[in-house]
Amino acid sequence: xxxxxxxxxxxxxxxxxxxxxxxxxxxxxxxxxxxxxxxxxxxxxxxxxxxxxxxxxxxxxxxxxxxxxxxxxxxxxxxxxxxxxxxxxxxxxxxxxxxxxxxxxxxxxxxxxxxxxxxxxxxxxxxxxxxxxxxxxxxxxxxxxxxxxxxxxxxxxxxxxxxxxxxxxxxxxxxxxxxxxxxxxxxxxxxxxxxxxxxxxxxxxxxxxxxxxxxxxxxxxxxxxxxxxxxxxxxxxxxxxxxxxxxxxxxxxxxxxxxxxxxxxxxxxxxxxxxxxxxxxxxxxxxxxxxxxxxxxxxxxx
Amino acid sequence: xxxxxxxxxxxxxxxxxxxxxxxxxxxxxxxxxxxxxxxxxxxxxxxxxxxxxxxxxxxxxxxxxxxxxxxxxxxxxxxxxxxxxxxxxxxxxxxxxxxxxxxxxxxxxxxxxxxxxxxxxxxxxxxxxxxxxxxxxxxxxxxxxxxxxxxxxxxxxxxxxxxxxxxxxxxxxxxxxxxxxxxxxxxxxxxxxxxxxxxxxxxxxxxxxxxxxxxxxxxxxxxxxxxxxxxxxx
Numbered sequence: 001x002x003x004x005x006x007x008x009x010x011x012x013x014x015x016x017x018x019x020x021x022x023x024x025x026x027x028x029x030x031x032x033x034x035x036x037x038x039x040x041x042x043x044x045x046x047x048x049x050x051x052x053x054x055x056x057x058x059x060x061x062x063x064x065x066x067x068x069x070x071x072x073x074x075x076x077x078x079x080x081x082x083x084x085x086x087x088x089x090x091x092x093x094x095x096x097x098x099x100x101x102x103x104x105x106x107x108x109x110x111x112x113x114x115x116x117x118x119x120x121x122x123x124x125x126x127x128x129x130x131x132x133x134x135x136x137x138x139x140x141x142x143x144x145x146x147x148x149x150x151x152x153x154x155x156x157x158x159x160x161x162x163x164x165x166x167x168x169x170x171x172x173x174x175x176x177x178x179x180x181x182x183x184x185x186x187x188x189x190x191x192x193x194x195x196x197x198x199x200x201x202x203x204x205x206x207x208x209x210x211x212x213x214x215x216x217x218x219x220x221x222x223x224x225x226x227x228x229x230x231x232x233x234x235x236x237x238x239x240x241x242x243x244x245x246x247x248x249x250x251x252x253x254x255x256x257x258x259x260x261x262x263x264x265x266x267x268x269x270x271x272x273x274x275x276x277x278x279x280x281x282x283x284x285x286x287x288x289x290x291x292x293x294x295x296x297x298x299x300x301x302x
Numbered sequence: 303x304x305x306x307x308x309x310x311x312x313x314x315x316x317x318x319x320x321x322x323x324x325x326x327x328x329x330x331x332x333x334x335x336x337x338x339x340x341x342x343x344x345x346x347x348x349x350x351x352x353x354x355x356x357x358x359x360x361x362x363x364x365x366x367x368x369x370x371x372x373x374x375x376x377x378x379x380x381x382x383x384x385x386x387x388x389x390x391x392x393x394x395x396x397x398x399x400x401x402x403x404x405x406x407x408x409x410x411x412x413x414x415x416x417x418x419x420x421x422x423x424x425x426x427x428x429x430x431x432x433x434x435x436x437x438x439x440x441x442x443x444x445x446x447x448x449x450x451x452x453x454x455x456x457x458x459x460x461x462x463x464x465x466x467x468x469x470x471x472x473x474x475x476x477x478x479x480x481x482x483x484x485x486x487x488x489x490x491x492x493x494x495x496x497x498x499x500x501x502x503x504x505x506x507x508x509x510x511x512x513x514x515x516x517x518x519x520x521x522x523x524x525x526x527x528x529x530x531x532x533x534x535x536x
Binding site for chain 1: 309312313366369370371372374375376377378379380381385386389
């Protein structure tokens with residue numbers, strides 16, 4: 001698939017007057033995994049619901065693989081599937097029944113649906129659970145099964161709205177493995193507020209904050225957009241405010257500063273001389289996110 | 303359809319729940335009337351079963367929409383609102399089929415009626431099902447809380463299939479209160495069926511008007527439910 005996801009000046013204002021999206025514009029290739037990160041209430045779900053043709057934007061336009069989400073909604077729906085935030089499988093169904101039912105809704109025949117359900121359950125390592133009622137399954141298995149339901153349709157575009165929220169680290173890792181495998185065959189649009197998840201999975205990342213898209217690009221592109229490419233983490237005992245850089249957080253006695261390569265080198269030498277414990281690394285998505293979020297807050301204050 | 307079959311397979315009590323109310327009313331009315339209202343009560347049971355099927359659809363759809371996000375997944379798929387409505391309506395009907403079968407069996411064993419009355423009753427029942435389904439679907443897309451849905455189901459169910467002359471002839475209601483019964487579409491279906499079975503004797507023009515009203519309301523509600531329902535949110 002060589003199409004693009006184009007989003008042009010999307011604004012969403014709800015009836016209660018709340019503006020969830022403030023002119024969101026971006027253009028990405030429909031391949032691999034795109035992760036949209038942001039805090040709770042940033043507007044991630046609203047954007048996904050608009051792109052997945054569930055919700056109409058107040059203004060602006062978007063298209064998937066050349067299909068306008070409003071004018072050509074029927075075509076868009078043919079090529080995509082979604083696992084909404086907080087979606088749960090119907091309790092009294094089994095995983096196999098859930099997937100068969102979903103495929104029947106999409107217009108597949110019963111025989112084909114059964115075969116596809118068995119295949120996808122096998123692919124996800126869920127064959128052992130296929131006839132167990134969903135209410136007896138763990139949260140991780142349920143989530144994997146919902147993702148399997150979306151993927152069984154062979155939709156080329158998959159929207160996953162916070163698919164790993166509430167999962168334990170092992171279940172989360174298992175789902176990551178599945179998504180890493182699936183991204184070779186389809187485009188996955190993922191929202192998450194786990195920054196390490198976006199960093200581990202995504203080929204490109206968008207940062208959404210308070211309805212505004214603050215930055216978008218690959219990890220390298222995002223790193224290049226921040227002024228300071230290195231982060232130094234110090235276990236107290238040093239005043240960082242005199243150093244050129246951005247102190248981005250202070251947690252549990254640690255201080256962290258994003259700074260230039262030269263300053264990072266200079267600080268390292270001083271810290272070693274003073275016997276202070278520290279770590280130095282290229283900025284992570286976590287750092288980038290805080291950089292953009294802080295810049296936005298500072299900008300508002302100014 | 304498979305949704306209902308899977309549900310009944312996993313929870314057989316759902317099948318019992320679907321026909322216990324019509325059957326209970328039928329038994330009570332038959333006993334109280336010493337058998338005189340048995341035929342009317344069978345018709346009432348059928349109307350109540352089909353109305354309940356449509357109204358249960360409302361509850362199930364809200365449950366699936368709110369608790370499982372099923373509607374979101376369906377909206378974002380090639381399934382249209384009409385296909386979803388049709389599929390879920392058939393699914394609901396499956397729950398009620400055993401109860402309807404019991405009522406029909408009782409009618410065939412105990413009552414004597416010809417082909418034309420049978421066709422008239424069948425037609426009125428089909429329209430009742432379409433009407434209740436459309437109403438249930440339309441309500442479901444506007445309700446966002448399962449608690450509200452339960453309350454709506456309870457109130458509408460009583461207004462449509464308990465208070466109106468569904469389980470008793472409309473002639474039991476004294477004038478001018480009788481006119482109030484015509485606010486419910488189930489009254490028209492019951493009147494058509496009761497006339498066909500010979501329990502009431504109204505001029506043919508009254509029955510013709512019943513058909514016109516019943517067909518009109520069903521078509522209008524069906525169109526509204528498909529065209530004006532809150533499918534893609536705004």
